[in-house]
Amino acid sequence: MSDAHAHGHADDGAVHVHIASSRFYWGIFGALVLLTIATVKVSYYDFGSMNTVIALLIATMKGSLVAAFFMHLRHDKLFNTIAFLAAFLFLAIFILLTYDDLGQRARVEPDYGSVVDRETGLAAPGGAPATSATVDEVEEEAPHAAGSAAPSAHPAEKPAEKKE
């Protein structure tokens, strides 16, 4: 299997990798379990909008441990890390630029699908009013969605654009 045709490499062309001890891997596993317990514990407290941030932060710490040590990125070629992180970069582009559309439209009222103004919470022009339907009215309420493309009363605001 070996041959002396190595070019440009300082070494003998054989595979050399960093080998960590078993104890080290168990240590990482311990840290991962602790973080899992932490994230579950934390979820019983309400930090408002920070809930998601904290959960994602802990998840990222866990993910980094897995990637760096279980997946050997710490001792691997730099480009492998770049390839791995590039995926997240493009994922971020994907989510952010999609969100700049859907997040910027008039919001859809959760229960009934009607369109409400993001700022005021009132029924948006062109959208059906967000009534407080009872369970009995559900059958009529559920399928409807707002009509689209009606002229907006607030020129600065987006017109209701929920499309059927």
Next chain:
Amino acid sequence: MQHHFDTPEQQFNASKLGMWVFIATEILMFGGLFCAYAIWRAMEPNIFDQAHHFLNKILGASNTVVLLFSSLTAALAVRSAQVGKRNMTTIYLVTTIVCAGIFLVIKWFEYSHKFHLGLLPGHCFGHPWFSATVQNGQEVGTCLRVHADQTSSMPQWVRAIDESGHEQLLPPRANMFFAIYFCMTGLHALHVIVGMSILVWVLYKNLKGTFSPAYFTPVDLGALYWHLVDLVWIYLFPLLYLVGKPE
């Protein structure tokens, strides 16, 4: 070594890079679902908050630990292969595969409970055809149908007991949460199955004695794939089970 490489090192590095690039594609494939998740969560935070109480944190956390442990054994399998302990590699690989099986079994229980409650994506949300109101002699959930129209294909209101024992009334639009839940965990489960198959193949090769400290690339790549499965779950678990307002 294959003929077109100059050195085993070149081949090893090429294979690793190939696997990492493939992992990047997998992340972007899941990325579509994460994007959908982010958008609906931002648009309908209350629905997500209400619906996520129907996911069992304890089962989710157990599954997380099971997967983390399988990741550990996968990493240890690679280590054993690197130092040439073939029998240890076998033991660790088998452990990993068994853990994958345990994960799927737990997932199965979670899925079937959702089916019983009628908590399904889209048209099936609250559809009585799926839902059993009584499970183990206890009333767990009811699909609220106003008209006797059993053929309606629209999602329905669901009144059901969530995982903390509270009775909740879920609006039809909560189907989106479960659509995303089933898509994400379903695609992940698919990856678990694929990962298991890869590890079984690696195990077979190991039993045949293919690997040595000079050549262990398939063990390494198989483990990398398995870590990816773990990595995705590390994010799925908090995003689906934990995020939201606590009781």
Next chain:
Amino acid sequence: MAAVDMPHVGAGHHAADSHGDPDAMYLKASHGIRSWLFTLDHKRIGLMYLTMVALAFLVGGVFALLVRLELFSRGKTIIDGETYNRFFTLHGAVMVFLFIIPSVPAALGNFFLPIMIGAKDVAFPRLNLLSFYIYLCGVAILLTSIIMGSVDTGWTFYTPYSVQTTNSVISMTLGVFVLGFSSILTGVNFLVTVHSMRAPGCTWGRMPLFVWGMYATALIQILATPVLAITLLLLCAERFFGIGVFDPKLGGDPVLFQHFFWFYSHPAVYIMIVPGMAINSELIATFSRRAIFGQFAIAMSSLGLAILGFLVWGHHLFVAGMSEFATMLFSALTFLVAIPSGVKVFNWTATIYKGSILWASPMLYGMAFIFLFTIGGLTGLFLGTLSVDVHLTDTYFVVAHFHYVMMGGTVIAFLGGLLYWWPKMTGKWHDEFKAKIGFWFVFVGFNTVFIPQFIMGSRGMPRRYYDYLPQFEIFHRVSTVGSWILAIGLFTTAYTLLEALWKGKPAPRNPWGSAGYEWMTDTPPCLANFHKQPVFTRGPYDYHLATAEELSTGWDEVGGEPGSKKD
């Protein structure tokens, strides 16, 4: 002799029939049908791809001709409206997914990328073969769906229509899904090949621009195609289970489908055009017999296109009901794409300037590429302008713009590349006169088809319509006649290439006098591409450093080529 240098250690790892004498010409290294079906040689896989891609081009072209013929006169000409819808969908789907995406990378790229970096093969030959069979699988599924009733959604499968329509959307999307996998595998393979298989002396700075283009394409294939996969899976889930992600009645959003789809498909148009630019850089340098102007800038502009391509997909959604903020953002970002495109066009022009131009048939295509791509690119700026786009969306203007970039860009470059490399691939010399005749028919025909479409588009003729108003009849007629001229040109070119196979004289090693690495080896190349491990001591466009022997006969590898390794 040279073979001593080759480490043939891996023989046992291969199927016996894919293995052959590395110094034998690749077509003669092994024989029989099995030597093709199980080949791991990137050159043979490239040829198999080329055959399939050419067939797909033929099929897609026939659909295009039928669509054009139907539009020759108002009302029904040859087919009814439903069939017409299916035909233009199939023209789009076949051309995009079966022809143009695999055309340059999988066919020409497979053949030349390893040679141009001095490698013996791509990094993962078995994956390469697998990707070809996955491609065949995708073709088979697509054909099944055509037989099972076909699809009339357009190649974009927009929801909600694609969820509601009764025809075989699922099998069509599954076919595209499978083709996507083939594309990903090719991308992964090329990226790793470029990273780990370059010959000594083939630094990033010396890497040929064709390889840079393939590298940028591979990046896009890797980063964008998975999103298409998940999009199509969601579409299938939507149809099977009604999960509602794209259904507003269930709380979903149909515009989200367009976001998902174009996050892939806009970068995918760079999968289509960047390889065309890559070929063109080679053509312009060789036939101007000059070091290409701004080699680094062109290389970086390929990467720039690859990355910017991910930021602009929203310009396909300007009138789809997107938020105003997003439309403005995407419109602004879209203009950025003009920068790397402009860098390329200006650098090509600067290369030609005071060059020693050889008016061979590939150079005609190279020149046409610059001309047509510039038109296509600039009309793209009209469409990227928000206010203009509202008027032009879904008109023939878009159709003409797209075809100027895709056909006037990629297909022209593909034809140029075929003629350029045909002697190297087959060892046969084609008839230059016929090739030039073919070129002029293609060039004139192409413009005759699409210039009228620009005009009627700007006057409001909507695309995809079966019928039209009387004032558009003259444009449609001219356009249809143009399609016949174009077809004559393409058939002439195809005939020229095929004729060379059985009537052509043996081609010399370096017929065009190029300094490019791929011309330094045998014609056609041997199984291992080079007899000895090549060591590149100059760049692929360094005409001032290349010796007269190199520019006429390449490297004399048996006698020891310049810079040959001594170990």
